[in-house]
Amino acid sequence: xxxxxxxxxxxxxxxxxxxxxxxxxxxxxxxxxxxxxxxxxxxxxxxxxxxxxxxxxxxxxxxxxxxxxxxxxxxxxxxxxxxxxxxxxxxxxxxxxxxxxxxxxxxxxxxxxxxxxxxxxxxxxxxxxxxxxxxxxxxxxxxxxxxxxxxxxxxxxxxxxxxxxxxxxxxxxxxxxxxxxxxxxxxxxxxxxxxxxxxxxxxxxxxxxxxxxxxxxxxxxxxxxxxxxxxxxxxxxxxxxxxxxxxxxxxxxxxxxxxxxxxxxxxxxxxxxxxxxxxxxxxxxxxxx
Numbered sequence: 001x002x003x004x005x006x007x008x009x010x011x012x013x014x015x016x017x018x019x020x021x022x023x024x025x026x027x028x029x030x031x032x033x034x035x036x037x038x039x040x041x042x043x044x045x046x047x048x049x050x051x052x053x054x055x056x057x058x059x060x061x062x063x064x065x066x067x068x069x070x071x072x073x074x075x076x077x078x079x080x081x082x083x084x085x086x087x088x089x090x091x092x093x094x095x096x097x098x099x100x101x102x103x104x105x106x107x108x109x110x111x112x113x114x115x116x117x118x119x120x121x122x123x124x125x126x127x128x129x130x131x132x133x134x135x136x137x138x139x140x141x142x143x144x145x146x147x148x149x150x151x152x153x154x155x156x157x158x159x160x161x162x163x164x165x166x167x168x169x170x171x172x173x174x175x176x177x178x179x180x181x182x183x184x185x186x187x188x189x190x191x192x193x194x195x196x197x198x199x200x201x202x203x204x205x206x207x208x209x210x211x212x213x214x215x216x217x218x219x220x221x222x223x224x225x226x227x228x229x230x231x232x233x234x235x236x237x238x239x240x241x242x243x244x245x246x247x248x249x250x251x252x253x254x255x256x257x258x259x260x261x262x263x264x265x266x267x268x269x270x271x272x273x274x275x276x277x278x279x280x281x282x283x284x285x286x287x288x289x
Contacts, residue, residue, distance in 0.1 A: 003215055003227035003243050003259075003289065086113040088145050089152045090120060091159035092127040095139030100172040102131055103163055104179040106146075106155035112191035113150045120144070122187045122266060126273045130179050133277025136219055178280055182272065186265045208263035210235060214271045215243050218256035224278040225251065225288045227259075229267045247288060 091105030109123055120143035128141035144162075146154025163173050186208065211233070216226040225247055240259040247253035260267070278285050 003213075003230065003239065003246075086150045087111060088113050088118070088149045089155040090123060090143045090145050091155050091162075092120075092124055092141050092143040093159075093162065094128065094131055094137060094141045096166055096171075098137065098139060098171075100135075100137075100174060101163075101166040102135075102137070102141075102174050102176055103159060104176045104181075105143075105159060106152050107181045108152075109143075109181070110183045110185075110188040112188075115191040118145070118149070119187075122184045122269075123181070125266075125270055126182065126184065127179060129270045129273035130277035130280075132218070133224065133274040133279075133283070134281035135277075136281075180276075182269060184266065184269060186263070186269075208265070210261050210263055212264040212267045213239075213259055213261050214267055215240070215257060215259040216271060216274050217247065217253065217258075219278070219281075219283055220251075220253055220255040222282070223251075223284045223286055224275070225253065225286050226271065226275065227288055229264060229271060231264075232261060235261050250288070251286075 088109050088111045089106045090109045090111075091103060091107075093104075094100075094102040104127060109120070111118075111120075123143045124141040127143070128137075128139070131137040131141065144155075144158065146152075146156070146158045148154050163175070167173050211231060212229050213232040213235075214227055214229040217224055227243065238259060238261065240257065243259060244253075244257050247257065260270070262270070275285050
């Protein structure tokens with residue numbers, strides 16, 4: 001029976017970016033004063049003014065200057081926060097204990113470079129799932145960055161240095177260009193979320209409940225079977241064994257089966273990575289329900 005039936009039976013339900021605020025106000029005020037002088041002198045062709053004639057331009061000038069100062073005070077913090085939106089360039093590599101080590105990257109992770117912690121578990125998981133689908137690899141994957149984290153060239157340099165290590169151990173090193181990172185919006189949002197201490201942190205699951213499940217097999221007769229992500233009301237009751245029997249009865253399946261329990265967005269992300277890898281490896285992908 002399908003995974004949903006199994007669960008049922010179990011009763012489960014910028015332009016001033018380089019200047020600080022003081023410099024911005026100073027520059028804007030100087031420009032406004034300069035414009036005022038030009039308009040007053042050039043615009044009137046050096047003619048003399050009567051007191052009443054000069055009163056209106058002066059008043060407009062003072063009002064404009066106040067608007068500039070007020071705008072700087074109110075909106076410059078937004079420009080300051082914009083400078084914090086720099087993101088981390090990362091590379092990923094597979095389990096180095098295997099005879100073949102796979103690398104990918106560097107790519108823009110979307111994670112905030114201002115986060116006080118650097119947690120790439122979700123990025124590594126996505127790459128590992130892709131490799132399992134395409135090459136039926138075992139083990140996890142890890143990701144890292146260059147010396148400055150926001151530097152693409154630095155990330156590439158660090159990756160090249162690490163690629164030399166398994167080569168020195170006579171291992172095969174493969175650099176994958178077909179892996180396409182899908183932004184993990186759950187983890188990305190967490191790195192931009194202020195904590196109670198006023199810093200930002202990287203909680204890759206963003207506090208979401210692990211209340212969804214999916215199942216996916218290893219390759220069997222050049223086929224990968226899977227059940228899509230569905231809610232799991234009681235995570236303590238895992239239907240993996242029952243779903244395995246269902247695959248045996250319907251497809252005579254023999255092989256590996258995993259049914260991870262995760263939060264919904266990341267469950268969908270990881271399943272998609274596995275199936276994308278399987279298709280890239282020439283596997284037939286079957287939704288067994």
